[in-house]
């Protein structure tokens with residue numbers, strides 16, 4: 001079968017590899033334009049790998065499972081760092097609590113989350129695309145599509161036209177595919193939160209940190225600083241606060257052009273918030289900082305229509321508080337791969353799409369809702385609410401540590417699919 005995949009980000013590229021490994025023809029199309037990016041950076045940094053947001057990403061057990069099936073898990077483990085626990089605390093590092101992030105009873109190679117730079121993960125995926133013969137066209141911004149009972153035709157801004165059996169919209173939180181499919185009223189909403197993503201070379205700057213992954217929260221000031229060690233010598237970080245979107249923040253998330261000015265400004269800002277000095281210095285010495293705007297997508301009751309299907313953030317983009325957006329996108333990939341294996345005849349695609357919606361909609365809406373709930377506990381309006389949220393969050397984490405609550409990353413898409421098929 002022929003798949004036109006729009007969006008060659010982390011999820012689109014993963015899907016292309018997964019389906020190509022099963023013998024399908026996949027062609028990736030992405031609006032990213034390397035030449036334009038270099039011009040707009042005005043001599044500043046431009047990422048060589050598109051889809052990079054300048055920081056890191058955490059892949060949890062539920063997402064690692066599909067990377068293992070695709071045969072690229074070891075490369076990912078080699079390029080990142082496993083992080084069995086995270087340490088949450090108040091902004092100044094007091095009241096620390098270690099939270100278990102591993103899944104008891106899982107295979108050793110996927111039981112712990114992996115922290116990895118997005119660029120490295122994207123590079124691994126693009127190399128895997130190359131190895132299975134997936135082509136990727138850049139400078140291709142989807143503007144329209146039409147479908148017949150047998151095929152789809154996609155039109156891009158530069159006049160290019162692509163045909164296939166199916167269109168897969170993997171074009172992220174501002175998905176054009178989603179808007180064309182379901183209209184303009186269920187689009188991404190600004191949450192009021194802006195973020196800054198940075199990377200620092202610890203070794204080159206003689207910096208040390210006391211735990212590989214730390215979350216520092218000040219609920220009353222509504223700000224958060226998260227530090228993720230991504231290798232022996234590199235650390236990525238994320239600072240979030242309630243503010244107006246930064247004028248330099250684009251939805252393709254390019255790095256700041258004036259790094260010295262922004263690193264100094266942000267380091268001074270978090271120092272005032274009371275962040276421990278060793279972390280302040282990590283921000284001051286960053287080699288790249290990218291401003292981002294945090295969006296949430298309203299839940300939609302359908303992920304497919306006719307021969308067009310949404311996947312990843314295009315289907316269920318959510319607030320990043322649960323660290324699950326990508327892992328859920330990878331679950332989508334694994335689910336589709338299994339379904340097309342079970343129903344290899346083109347005429348059976350409706351069964352595939354129905355089962356995809358049946359399994360993916362409840363799961364992703366559940367996690368999106370929990371991410372919203374988690375975001376609500378990070379920000380409080382009064383000291384009393386801040387203390388209450390602090391207490392509730394600790395109770396939630398302790399319940400997970402004690403095994404009283406199922407870990408959200410213990411989900412197994414293969415088991416969920418088997419159960420859904422049994423039901424029908």
Ligand SMILES: Cc1cc2nc3c(=O)[nH]c(=O)nc-3n(C[C@H](O)[C@H](O)[C@H](O)COP(=O)(O)OP(=O)(O)OC[C@H]3O[C@@H](n4cnc5c(N)ncnc54)[C@H](O)[C@@H]3O)c2cc1C
Nearest residue numbers: 007009010011031058141142171172312313324325326327
């Ligand atoms: C600050 C932040 C931190 C996060 N941290 C984590 C984390 O630790 N763990 C985790 O699991 N998730 C995390 N997430 C979520 C995660 O980043 C996303 O879920 C994931 O990147 C989604 O991948 P995607 O391929 O669906 O979309 P994207 O990565 O957004 O890729 C979409 C691609 O589509 C292209 N595109 C867009 N429009 C068009 C068009 N019209 N035509 C053609 N191409 C187009 C874009 O250029 C892009 O390459 C975080 C998100 C944010 C904002």
